[in-house]
Amino acid sequence: MRALVQVRDLAVAYRQTRVLEGVSLEVRAGEILAVVGETGSGKTTLAMAIARLLPPEATVRGQVEINGYDLYALPAHAMRSLRGRLIGLVPQDAMAALNPVLPVGAQVAEVFRAHLGVSAPAAWARAVEALAWVQIPRPERVASLYPHQLSGGMRQRAILAMALALHPPLLIADEPTTALDRITQSEILALVRRLQAETGMSVLWITHDMEVVAALAHRVAVLYAGRLVEVGPCRKILEASAHPYTEALVRTYRDLLAGAWGEPLYAIEGYPPPAGHMLPGCPFHPRCPYAQPVCRERFPDPLWRGEHMVACYFPRGDWG
């Protein structure tokens, strides 16, 4: 499959704080790639770096190429015309991402007006269509409501309508369902799966929730303390994880699903390093049960086996 997004050796730092280091990744055309990591692992930074939406004080090294465009080499005006057209963004907090003083319909319609130059009434009509497309009931009424008058799920759908208004080939979604209740969450997940199948777009889905991963992703990338430690097909990651961190992550998830009352839940010992603190060597070594002296010295080179990549000196499972 063709790669829509090519990330090469990406590193992001805020002044002295290094948040991402040496991330190379591709998002293929028509796939849903989940990026998993815990809070502070740099997963939001990765998403925003791919969208070229990091705050101005962030320094970015490496390359992000989307559909042949080298994003960080583009002049500002070219980048602007690609936003919304090439990349759709669904940010973390839908309420904060909606302008409180504009009706949601207007916030969808302006995408059509700015990019396609259509008249205001025509843009409004298309905005209502877009809202209907993301399964918002009574879209012509909802369009004239203000964000605070919508439920959490409706807000998230409205954001999706904005992000997908121009049918961009890439959707970047940063934990969009974290704040939602379970039922709304699964509705949104089902909706995204349907929209993805309809349009054939690629989705980069950021999450910390293995359940969401299992429900949604074709492929999974695991981020730990600013480093990419494992990438592979969803089933491989869930059933034959190679990195000790992924293994532990999957185990906690399985325990939660299957664990009976009274049995102790599995938990990874220790804590991740504070955000932006880059350890020499593998960042997981202080918590890793299999760590050897070599793990402390240098971050391991990636090992490949078909579709499956792991950055570990002592991979688990059938790798060993």
Next chain:
Amino acid sequence: MARFIGARAFQGLVTLLGLVVLAFLVQFVIPGDPVRMLAPRTPTEEVAQRIRAQLGLDRPWWEQLGRYLTRIAQGDLGESYVRRQPVARLILGRLPATAALALAGVLAEILLGFPVGVAMALSPHLRRWLSGLNLVLLSLPTFVIGLSLLLAMGFWLRLLPTTGGTGLRELILPALTLGLAGTPWYAGVIRDRLEESLGSSYIRMAVAKGLPNRWILVRHCFPHVLPAVVTMAGMDFSAYLSGVVVVETIFGWPGIGSLAVQAMQTLDRPVVMGTVLVGGAAVILLNGVVDMLRMFLDPRAREGIG
């Protein structure tokens, strides 16, 4: 909504009543006898008594207060001791000039403050210079700004008249004085609101949608700034309506402010009271209007009062 307006109106009335009572009582402590100001020559004790009785000044203070309150409830502000005219007519006669100055002053504040605030938020380079300018303007009392303008534009550059009047050319300097005095306040609030908005998630989302910067600024940021500007403009307008004493004095502008000053100097109690009352009412009323307007501009606030 109706309940909210009712509550606000009641609160406003209480404040106004307090203001009137306070102002009324204060006059009893003011040294000086209005009768002496009224009589053409030093009156005999008998004549003075008669005038006092005629004006009701021989009554105890609570009775005078009660009578005054009953009268203003009927819309009667009394008669000027000095000018022998109804106070309401005197004040109404001065109102157009004061309203014109208040309006022009608020307009000048917005026209000067808005671009300065926006420039400060958008350009870190201009920001240094403009905040220095703002600090200097903040350091000057209004009458010094007025006199400086008079000196520079009137005497040095000879662009504008230095003597009083009510024409449009005569309005420029007083309005500009109010405008310059208000600029740092407006610019500061506009800058703060704009910066808050520019760093917010919804602006990032707007950028992510590929909207042009000017569009984002005008359609997404300015609505965030507007309620604050409306609030300030409304508060200033109402404050100026009660008379801009200093500016009216410097530029010889015949408004309520100069009327109040004259009345105070001549111990013309009904006129003093009338200006206090009208000024206070303007402040309270317009603050209520501003609150409504702000609610209209911010959809979130509308719900809370349903």
Next chain:
Amino acid sequence: MAPITIASGWPIEARRSLLAGIALIGAVSLIALLAPWLGDPYYQDFATGLSPAGLPLGPNHTHPLGTDSLGRDVLARVALAGRVSLSIGILAALLSLALGATVGMMAGFYGGFLEALLMRLTDIGLALPTTLAGLAMTALLPAGLLRPVVIITLLFWAYPARLVYNETLRMRRRGFVEAAVAMGEARYRILLRHILPHLKTLLLTYAPMNAAAAVMMEATLSYLGAGVPLPTPSWGNMIGEGQGALAFAPHLFLAPAAFLLLTTLGFLLIAEGFKQAHSRGIRFSWLAL
């Protein structure tokens, strides 16, 4: 000389503002303190202090800031006016802040009837048209140097009262006051030991701003003839005297106006320093992308 160590932990910008403000206030105060050595502010020199046409002299060797229409030395008068204006301004600023802070703290802390009464009073205080009310009070009080102090205090207490009230209320709602009450601490002790320290930043930032406003208010009152009584010079009444001479002797306006500007600017720079030191981190704009 030892390096200046004031506010050494502050960001450079904040420190620069603070030091500039202190330097300005220091310079103006120095001139004010030197007043007795700068000449006699009341000596009317009709012989050499006026031009042959009887007009005030511009700045020259014997009179660095010129003379006024009575042949008095402007520098000596501006310096003495500095003593008057500075002491009235600072005293009134401190008194109004203390009064306002007390009212605000009591209202915010005790609540109930006291709160309703005090805050309604504050509302009335805030609704007063400052200049007019100042003029009205002038008529009430015996003339003298203390009169502007009292007037400015009465005009200025309401705003800090409102600020302190809001802050106190926020703290009361945050719950640690309840915690202290539950621990059995006396109410006035909570007020002094828990609430007051939290108001420190607010009060420290507001104090120099209040001083600037008070100095300006004194000047305004004196300019209108309702402040410092003549012949004692204050910057405000000197500007009032100079107003009539704008056309031919602008230095009579410019000299006191400049001193007034430097003083208020100094106070505002100090306030600016406090504000910058306590402002939240860097702001950025997404439009820069």
